Amino acid sequence: MQKTFIKTAKLSLILVYLVIIAGAVVRMTGSGMGCPDWPKCFGQYIPPTNITELQWQPFSFFKKGEVIIVDKTLQVATRDVTTKAQFNIKNWEAYTKHDYATFNATHTWIEYINRLFGALAGLATLVLALLSLKYWKTKKIVTLLSWAIVFAMVFQAWLGATVVYSVLNPVKITVHMVMALAIVAMLLYLIYTVNKTVNNRTQDKKTKQLIIITLLLTLVQIILGTQVRQMVDDQADIVGETAKHLWLNNVTITFYIHRSFSIIVLLLNAYLFYRIHKLKLGLSKINWVLLLLLLEIITGVAMNYIHFPFGSQTLHLVLASLLFGVQFYMVLELANTAKRDKTL
Numbered sequence: 001m002q003k004t005f006i007k008t009a010k011l012s013l014i015l016v017y018l019v020i021i022a023g024a025v026v027r028m029t030g031s032g033m034g035c036p037d038w039p040k041c042f043g044q045y046i047p048p049t050n051i052t053e054l055q056w057q058p059f060s061f062f063k064k065g066e067v068i069i070v071d072k073t074l075q076v077a078t079r080d081v082t083t084k085a086q087f088n089i090k091n092w093e094a095y096t097k098h099d100y101a102t103f104n105a106t107h108t109w110i111e112y113i114n115r116l117f118g119a120l121a122g123l124a125t126l127v128l129a130l131l132s133l134k135y136w137k138t139k140k141i142v143t144l145l146s147w148a149i150v151f152a153m154v155f156q157a158w159l160g161a162t163v164v165y166s167v168l169n170p171v172k173i174t175v176h177m178v179m180a181l182a183i184v185a186m187l188l189y190l191i192y193t194v195n196k197t198v199n200n201r202t203q204d205k206k207t208k209q210l211i212i213i214t215l216l217l218t219l220v221q222i223i224l225g226t227q228v229r230q231m232v233d234d235q236a237d238i239v240g241e242t243a244k245h246l247w248l249n250n251v252t253i254t255f256y257i258h259r260s261f262s263i264i265v266l267l268l269n270a271y272l273f274y275r276i277h278k279l280k281l282g283l284s285k286i287n288w289v290l291l292l293l294l295l296e297i298i299t300g301v302a303m304n305y306i307h308f309p310f311g312s313q314t315l316h317l318v319l320a321s322l323l324f325g326v327q328f329y330m331v332l333e334l335a336n337t338a339k340r341d342k343t344l
Helices: 001-027 104-136 140-165 169-195 205-239 253-277 285-305 313-334
Strands: 067-070 073-077 092-094 199-202
Touching: 001 104, 001 313, 104 140, 104 169, 140 169, 169 205, 169 285, 169 313, 205 253, 205 313, 253 285, 285 313
Parallel strands: none
Antiparallel strands: 067 073, 073 092
């Protein structure tokens, strides 16, 4: 039972990270409005592949809820209808969530795949919650947290809908990202709780505090990074996709804070690496932290000085989310140690 539960929890974690990766690809390609409605895509479970599927045509059948583009507006079929020779507005109603009415097949399918990963992750967490019922008598926290994750996934789906309805509002995108990290943290806590055994590592209060601080700084950096990304997207809209060398010409103070913070984060984690090895705390994941952090800085430098090479923005965000996960797990590891204080 425990092995099945842990495997399901790990699968859920992988799927959540795939959603984060897919979301990063959506942002990199500008596909956020590829599906202008939610949860369907142009009112369909399987999205269109060609603009002709979204154009009104005489003597054609449309199901209730299907969306078409008419005079640069989205129109929704109010009932199952077979069209006649002339367009009849009585069979349609305007889509009122927003006025974005553009079709790009590539963008549509990228966003659709993102939603598919989200649906799979949601299904996996639901299975996890059902499996957790067997822990109710022995470890209530496992059952409660498992169902909390399900509700968090539902809330995350709702946030995704609000992002679409707001036509990619920057603040809502940031909240959407933070919520994804919260779900990652809950899944990691769940995996660790079920697997938990008291280890023989030396407990060091200062090290634990430093790990928590670096974790919080990573979270701040991710939030700042989403704001910088929005600034870059706005600049790209102005100067064009082909003028990447101009994307950082008119940066805001947030960019400089984000860049300067990276130096502080690196130095703090380097000291943490030294302290962990000096005290022999056995937290080997600090090696992964430094590796991810160095790769994160490399991608940041590449975006700044090599003018956003392909995939660098996506990789930058994915590395940051992985870094957050590893640091959070380190906090859990250090919290569950034998109480033998030791100082440097």
